[in-house]
Amino acid sequence: MSSLSPGAIEHRPTEQHGRLKLAAGSLLISLFVLGLKYAAWRVSHSIALKSDALETLINVAAAAGGLWAIYIAGKPADRNHTYGHYKAEYLSAIAEAALVLFTAVTIADEAIIGWLHPEVIHAPWLGIALNGAATLVNLVWGLTLLANGRRQKSPALVAGAHHVLSDVWTGVGLAVGVSLVPLTGFLRLDALLAGAVALNVLRVGWLMLKESVDGLMDRAPQTEVIEQLETVIRENGAGAIEAHDIRIRAVGAVSFIEFHLVVPANMTVGQAHVICDRLEEGIRRVLGRSLINIHVEPENKVLHRGVEIDGYAHIAKHTDLIKSAD
Numbered sequence: 001m002s003s004l005s006p007g008a009i010e011h012r013p014t015e016q017h018g019r020l021k022l023a024a025g026s027l028l029i030s031l032f033v034l035g036l037k038y039a040a041w042r043v044s045h046s047i048a049l050k051s052d053a054l055e056t057l058i059n060v061a062a063a064a065g066g067l068w069a070i071y072i073a074g075k076p077a078d079r080n081h082t083y084g085h086y087k088a089e090y091l092s093a094i095a096e097a098a099l100v101l102f103t104a105v106t107i108a109d110e111a112i113i114g115w116l117h118p119e120v121i122h123a124p125w126l127g128i129a130l131n132g133a134a135t136l137v138n139l140v141w142g143l144t145l146l147a148n149g150r151r152q153k154s155p156a157l158v159a160g161a162h163h164v165l166s167d168v169w170t171g172v173g174l175a176v177g178v179s180l181v182p183l184t185g186f187l188r189l190d191a192l193l194a195g196a197v198a199l200n201v202l203r204v205g206w207l208m209l210k211e212s213v214d215g216l217m218d219r220a221p222q223t224e225v226i227e228q229l230e231t232v233i234r235e236n237g238a239g240a241i242e243a244h245d246i247r248i249r250a251v252g253a254v255s256f257i258e259f260h261l262v263v264p265a266n267m268t269v270g271q272a273h274v275i276c277d278r279l280e281e282g283i284r285r286v287l288g289r290s291l292i293n294i295h296v297e298p299e300n301k302v303l304h305r306g307v308e309i310d311g312y313a314h315i316a317k318h319t320d321l322i323k324s325a326d
Contacts, residue, residue, distance in 0.1 A: 257293070
């Protein structure tokens with residue numbers, strides 16, 4: 001017998017609306033920040049500030065892609081996508097990572113040109129002030145996006161937040177570095193800073209790509225999550241003997257869980273179903289939205305591994321009763 005409850009991953013309009021608002025906010029804020037950074041570059045002609053503006057241009061494209069992905073991921077399951085559309089967010093995150101890597105190459109090219117043909121920075125302090133304002137906006141929004149993305153288990157929002165926060169560190173470094181150019185007179189420092197921006201962007205892009213590929217490849221969650229699941233099964237499976245072959249994967253905000261549940265041979269289907277319902281309720285209470293598949297087996301299928309629930313004493317007792325009857 002198998003207990004499968006697809007209703008656990010139903011469309012949730014309120015939650016989806018919140019994600020879409022955050023994604024739309026990311027797009028609007030990235031456009032505002034782009035305007036500030038573009039102005040910073042135009043007044044200063046700094047290659048380092050230009051590289052920062054180029055990265056923000058990619059942020060705008062990535063924010064638009066993230067908005068699309070969250071919209072698609074929020075659609076309910078249908079005949080052609082019976083498990084939903086949640087992996088659309090991973091596709092967006094991978095696309096964003098690819099854009100980040102492309103940006104790194106573009107910025108590196110600008111840095112090389114700047115090193116070979118150094119130029120004087122015009123109005124450096126105004127450029128730094130404009131870029132600093134953009135950095136402050138990114139800091140506030142990045143932290144907001146990260147907190148909400150983790151709470152809602154949204155890969156697209158988390159990836160966008162990491163990208164925005166990487167801009168913050170870049171902005172701080174550029175503010176310090178660009179201010180040293182007029183003070184020291186070392187014009188090639190501008191190009192060196194642009195090169196440092198390229199390396200940081202490359203690092204962030206690689207991490208984003210790795211995390212998204214792990215999600216698409218159904219990598220198992222952290223050990224703490226698996227231990228939580230085993231504890232919930234042990235605490236809510238009274239009446240069963242053991243649970244084995246436990247598997248779990250997370251796709252965005254939804255966990256897909258399956259395991260075999262061994263019950264006494266004389267247990268009725270109705271009694272086993274009550275245990276399954278109790279297990280599903282306990283799992284969702286701890287792990288949130290989940291699609292759970294429980295395959296119920298009789299006690300002769302016990303493997304003496306996995307999660308021991310009521311223990312193996314029942315089997316020994318049952319065996320003794322058979323022997324005494326003989």
